[in-house]
Each structure stands twice: as C-alpha cells, then as structure tokens.
Amino acid sequence: xxxxGKTRKEVIxxxxxxxxxxxxxxxxxxKGFHASTVDxxxxxxxxxxxxxxxxxxxxxxxxxxxxxHGLTELHAEIQARLASEEAPENxxxxxxxxxxxxxxxxxxxxxIYFSELGSGFTHPDQMPHYIEEMYLEQARTLEAVLQRGIxxxxxxxxxxxxxxVAISDLIRGIIVQRVLGWSKKDVESDINFVxxxxxxxxxx
Numbered sequence: 001x002x003x004x005g006k007t008r009k010e011v012i013x014x015x016x017x018x019x020x021x022x023x024x025x026x027x028x029x030x031k032g033f034h035a036s037t038v039d040x041x042x043x044x045x046x047x048x049x050x051x052x053x054x055x056x057x058x059x060x061x062x063x064x065x066x067x068x069h070g071l072t073e074l075h076a077e078i079q080a081r082l083a084s085e086e087a088p089e090n091x092x093x094x095x096x097x098x099x100x101x102x103x104x105x106x107x108x109x110x111x112i113y114f115s116e117l118g119s120g121f122t123h124p125d126q127m128p129h130y131i132e133e134m135y136l137e138q139a140r141t142l143e144a145v146l147q148r149g150i151x152x153x154x155x156x157x158x159x160x161x162x163x164x165v166a167i168s169d170l171i172r173g174i175i176v177q178r179v180l181g182w183s184k185k186d187v188e189s190d191i192n193f194v195x196x197x198x199x200x201x202x203x204x
Contacts, residue, residue: 013055016047016051016055017055017065018069019045019046019047020041020045020047020052020055020056020062021065021066021069023041023042023044023045023046024041024044024062024063024065024066025066025070026044027040027044028063028066029106033059033063036059037059038052038053038058038059038062041059041062064128064131067131068131068134070106070110071131071134071135072134073102074098074099074102074138075134075137075138075141077098077102078094078095078098078099078138078141079141081094081095081098082094082095082141082145087154088145088146088148088149088152088154088155089149089154089199089203091145091149092142092145092146092149092167092195092198092199093195095141095142095145096171096191096194096195096198097191097195099138099171099175100171100174100175100178100187100190100191100194101187103175103178103179104175104178104187107178107179110175110179135168138168139164139165139168140164142164142167142168143160143161143163143164146158146160146163146164146202147160149202153204154203154204155202155203155204156202156203156204158202163202167198170194170197170198171194174190174193174194177190178190
C-alpha cells in the first residue's frame, strides 16, 4: 500500500539507505576512507555485508553516496534560509554562515570530502559528475543572489559568475583551515571575517 505517495518498498529503501549513509559517515570520519571497509559500515549499520551490496557496488560508491547525501542536506538548508531572507546582504550572510557551520559540525567526515574534492579537481575523471554539479549549483545559487543585489542597487556592478565562484572558494578556504585545525579562532569569528571581507568588496 502506498505511504504518502510512496510504496512500502520505496519507504524501506529510503530508510535503509539513510541508515547506511549515517553509518558510512561515522565510519569514514573515525577511520578515514582507506582504512574503512564495507564490513565496518555494515557492522555500524547493524546489517549484513550482503545487504550493503544490495544498494552499493563498492566502498567508493558508498563514499560518494554519503557525500551526495550530505551536500543535498546542505543545499536544502541553504535554499530554505535564503528564501526566508529579503535583503541581499542578509542572504549572503546566511549563505556563508550555513556553509561554515555545516562543515564545522562534522569536521572529521568533511576532511575526507575536501581531500577528495581537491583530488577531483586535479583529476576530474575521478569525481562523479553529480558531485561537481552540486558544488557548482551552490555557486549558481549565490550568483543569483548577487544579480538580484545589483538590480536593487545594494551591490555594485561586478562579474557575478566569477564573484560567486571566488566567494565560494573563500568560504572553502576558511572551512579547510578549520577542518585541518589551522584556524585558532572560534567559528563565529571566522564567519564574521568572511562576511565582512566579502561585503566590503561587493557592496554598492
């Protein structure tokens, strides 16, 4: 019988994959990608190794799926927050704040993310297209905010596509510093630093 428009099989699959994603993130965060095994993930999820292989072909597939799951959550949170803000400055503040806080909450797992992301940019054939697309989608979301800011006179005339990528890279740089333990500042200080630097550079 359908449940909220979904079949029982679909509901079970969503529940199972969510369990596996949670277990995978925990295992990868604790042991690192290379030291982790499918057995570790199965044990953490409380299922058999064979059950894991019903959903994913390999450890690498599980890892990319876990990243996709995390980035999907992040994107949904960004979209919801931006929709609740009116002023361009507040939207940009929200974008920066949410991204830094999201990665801060799970440093160990996302340390692997930035390692793989860097490898993917160096060797694009190693990164699934959808991961690259999700990264670029966030930049496009920010670009739309910049364009609206120019239209309403809050932001000066700038190359919005380049600016969106540059701001995204600045945010990523701060996150990497925090993930690697290089930044000794509290998270709010780093967030405010990025917001101040960005807004001073683009405000009308």
